[in-house]
Every structure is written in structure tokens, then in C-alpha cells.
Amino acid sequence: MKRREKEIHPFWGMFLLAGGTRIPRNNTTLSLTVTILMSLITAMAGCEEITNRQDVRPLVLRDVPAQRLAYRFEADIGIPAELQTPELNEKLASIQADFTSRRPDDALLRTVASPDGQRALALYGTEDEPSSAFRIDLYAADGRFLRNLIPPTLSCVFPETVTWTSDGNLITFIAHKGVKPAPTPTPPIDLASEPDSSPLPSLSVAPTFALVAAFNTEQIYVCNRDGYDLRPLTAREGLIYFYYSWAPDNHALVALACKENEWETREKSFRLPAGRPRLIGIDGNERLLDDQLTETLPAWSPDSSKVATAFETDVAIYDAATNKPTQARITLRETLIATSIAYEEKNASGKKMIDDSKDKGEPAKISPGPPPSFNPIVRVQWPSPETLNLQTAFVRVYTTETINTFQRWHRLSLSPQAAVLK
Numbered sequence: 001m002k003r004r005e006k007e008i009h010p011f012w013g014m015f016l017l018a019g020g021t022r023i024p025r026n027n028t029t030l031s032l033t034v035t036i037l038m039s040l041i042t043a044m045a046g047c048e049e050i051t052n053r054q055d056v057r058p059l060v061l062r063d064v065p066a067q068r069l070a071y072r073f074e075a076d077i078g079i080p081a082e083l084q085t086p087e088l089n090e091k092l093a094s095i096q097a098d099f100t101s102r103r104p105d106d107a108l109l110r111t112v113a114s115p116d117g118q119r120a121l122a123l124y125g126t127e128d129e130p131s132s133a134f135r136i137d138l139y140a141a142d143g144r145f146l147r148n149l150i151p152p153t154l155s156c157v158f159p160e161t162v163t164w165t166s167d168g169n170l171i172t173f174i175a176h177k178g179v180k181p182a183p184t185p186t187p188p189i190d191l192a193s194e195p196d197s198s199p200l201p202s203l204s205v206a207p208t209f210a211l212v213a214a215f216n217t218e219q220i221y222v223c224n225r226d227g228y229d230l231r232p233l234t235a236r237e238g239l240i241y242f243y244y245s246w247a248p249d250n251h252a253l254v255a256l257a258c259k260e261n262e263w264e265t266r267e268k269s270f271r272l273p274a275g276r277p278r279l280i281g282i283d284g285n286e287r288l289l290d291d292q293l294t295e296t297l298p299a300w301s302p303d304s305s306k307v308a309t310a311f312e313t314d315v316a317i318y319d320a321a322t323n324k325p326t327q328a329r330i331t332l333r334e335t336l337i338a339t340s341i342a343y344e345e346k347n348a349s350g351k352k353m354i355d356d357s358k359d360k361g362e363p364a365k366i367s368p369g370p371p372p373s374f375n376p377i378v379r380v381q382w383p384s385p386e387t388l389n390l391q392t393a394f395v396r397v398y399t400t401e402t403i404n405t406f407q408r409w410h411r412l413s414l415s416p417q418a419a420v421l422k
Contacts, residue, residue: 094143
């Protein structure tokens with residue numbers, strides 16, 4: 001009697017087929033096995049490529065590459081409610097009192113409080129420094145002098161850029177080689193151990209500083225919250241770093257830098273400084289974001305994933321927290337011209353021009369070229385991941401005054417591009 005062959009379960013048939021040792025002889029079973037196997041292979045391949053597919057919508061906007069952003073433009077929104085302009089000349093009363101009583105020869109310019117409010121940086125000018133330069137000392141919030149931050153070999157510039165990181169662990173500022181090295185004020189003494197001594201006696205010897213590299217052009221420097229471990233974060237002689245901003249999570253900062261001749265050219269034409277945007281890591285590594293000059297100070301997205309700036313009427317957005325960064329350009333020239341025409345029509349003088357033409361039976365006269373209210377983007381503000389505010393204005397910087405007219409705010413509402421479903 002012929003021996004009956006053992007029937008093979010489809011699962012084992014698939015296993016043996018994959019192993020290449022046995023193939024079930026039943027045609028129906030074989031077909032089912034092949035179908036199941038191919039389905040599993042396809043599913044596995046799909047899982048591996050899911051992050052690259054266009055039909056997968058990310059859960060949060062930070063996961064959307066810059067080049068995959070969509071936007072909706074809204075013109076003339078008024079001054080954004082979240083816009084806050086800090087008072088750059090703010091001075092803590094306790095520190096001002098110390099300067100008034102103990103340091104009458106030094107001019108306190110500004111104080112910058114730490115995020116926890118326990119300490120503050122005192123920016124001040126001395127008789128030995130040019131008017132554009134200043135020095136920095138570290139104070140307790142109650143007005144107690146702690147220590148000098150700046151060695152005599154350095155001169156600080158751009159006071160508006162002196163800042164703490166949001167966690168209060170680092171202090172950053174911009175400086176170049178000192179014009180005239182000079183001793184700075186004295187270190188504190190222990191009042192508890194010497195109660196009868198004067199608060200802070202004058203020293204005949206300058207404080208001791210570790211050797212720090214100095215450059216002829218402005219570089220970014222960083223030190224810890226106690227004022228120690230001072231080092232240059234940038235070291236590109238010939239470049240002027242004139243602006244920077246830390247990411248909200250402190251993983252990097254974005255900066256603007258230009259060449260000396262570029263700075264001088266714009267200064268002679270009474271225009272704002274312009275630089276090339278770049279990302280700088282805490283280790284000093286730089287990534288140039290664009291080779292085009294911009295006068296629009298870059299802004300971080302609240303989630304620290306992207307940076308935005310502008311080039312005339314183009315908005316540029318860059319990925320800042322990925323190993324495969326992308327960038328996007330949003331061209332708004334025609335849009336801004338159209339909104340400026342509408343803006344001019346609402347202007348009283350524009351209405352008068354049209355009304356006068358109608359009274360004379362003539363067609364309304366329209367000046368050739370873009371209207372006066374059409375101007376480049378001079379400021380960007382990123383209050384929420386989905387909202388990017390833009391300010392357009394006409395700006396000229398003269399020796400005695402700054403002209404800033406036709407200030408108008410607009411908004412970009414950001415979202416992921418529409419998915420391509422398959």
C-alpha cells in the first residue's frame with residue numbers, strides 16, 4: 001500500500017521555503033505560502049522606509065524638514081501681542097549704588113541679570129577704554145562685587161549681545177584685542193573675617209587672569225557662570241561677529257559675521273550691518289547657513305529645531321538640529337508689493353490723490369514702481385512653532401539719528417506640506 005505523504009502546515013511550508021530545504025508539494029499550499037512570504041517582505045521594507053515617505057504626517061512641526069513647510073501669508077497684522085523689546089539700558093539699583101559710592105570713575109552702562117536672578121553682569125566704561133568699548137564685572141544681585149570677567153587684553157563691544165544661556169550656566173559676549181591694557185577694579189574681601197576693613201580697598205596690582213587668545217576683529221567669547229574658563233568660541237581673524245542668539249535649549253547659537261570691508265561699506269552708506277548667518281556649536285564648530293549677506297537678525301523657533309532670517313523680501317528657514325539639514329526660501333516680493341498697494345490705498349494721501357483725479361475727470365495717477373510702503377524685511381520673530389512674524393521697514397542709520405519708517409508687521413502661518421497619499 002502506498003504510503004500517504006504527511007501534510008505540511010502552511011507556516012512550516014513558509015519556513016522551509018525560506019530556508020531552501022523543502023518545498024511543499026501541494027500547489028494550493030505553495031501559492032498561499034508564497035503570498036504570505038511576499039506580504040511579510042513588503043511590510044518589512046515599508047517599515048524601514050516609513051520615515052522617508054511623503055504620506056506620513058509628522059506629529060509635531062519640529063519633525064518637518066524646512067523644505068517641507070507650507071505657509072499662509074497674512075499682511076498688516078499690527079504689532080504682535082507677544083512682541084517685547086527689552087530695555088537695553090536697564091540697571092539694577094543695587095549695582096548702580098555700588099558704582100555711585102565706590103566707583104565714581106566708571107560709567108555703568110547696563111546690567112544683565114542671570115535667569116535665576118541671583119547674579120548680574122555689570123557693563124561699564126572706563127577712562128582707559130574707547131567710548132565704543134566696555135568691560136564686564138560679575139555681581140551678586142544685592143550689589144556685592146564678585147569678580148572681573150574681562151582680562152586687560154580684551155575690549156568688549158556690542159553691549160546688546162551680552163547674555164546668559166537660559167539655564168544660567170554660561171556667559172557670552174563679543175570682544176576684540178584691547179586697545180590699551182589697564183588694571184580693572186579690585187576683587188572682593190571676606191567682610192566676616194575682617195569686619196573693620198573698608199568694603200573694597202583699592203589694589204595696586206591688577207587681578208590675575210588665565211591667558212586668553214585675543215583677535216584684531218570681534219569674536220564671540222564664553223565662560224562659565226562663575227566667570228572662569230574664559231575662551232573664544234570663534235577664532236576667525238578678519239571676520240566681525242556682531243550678533244548671536246542662543247537656541248532655547250542651548251545646544252547651539254546662531255550668529256552673523258561679515259568681513260571688515262563689508263562692515264565699512266555699509267557703514268558709509270548709512271545702512272545696518274549685514275552678515276552671513278551661521279550655526280556655532282558649543283564646541284566652536286561652525287556651519288555656514290548661507291553665503292548671502294543679511295541685515296535681518298536670525299531668530300530661533302521655540303523648539304530649537306530651526307532658524308529663520310530674511311534676505312530683502314525672501315524669508316529663509318534652516319534646519320538646525322538634524323544630521324541632514326535642509327533649507328527653504330519663501331519669496332514674498334510680489335506678495336509684499338500687492339499688500340503695499342492695498343496699504344497705500346488706505347493711506348489718507350493716497351485717497352486724496354485718487355479723489356483729486358476723479359474731480360478733474362482724469363484717471364487715477366499711479367506712481368511707477370513699487371509704492372513707498374514696500375520695503376525689505378528687517379526683522380523676524382518666531383513666537384510659536386506655527387507662527388513666524390515679519391517686519392518690513394525703511395531703515396537708515398545716521399550719526400545723529402536713525403530713520404525707521406513704514407514699519408509694518410506681517411505673519412506667516414506654518415504647517416506641513418500636503419501629504420502625497422499613495
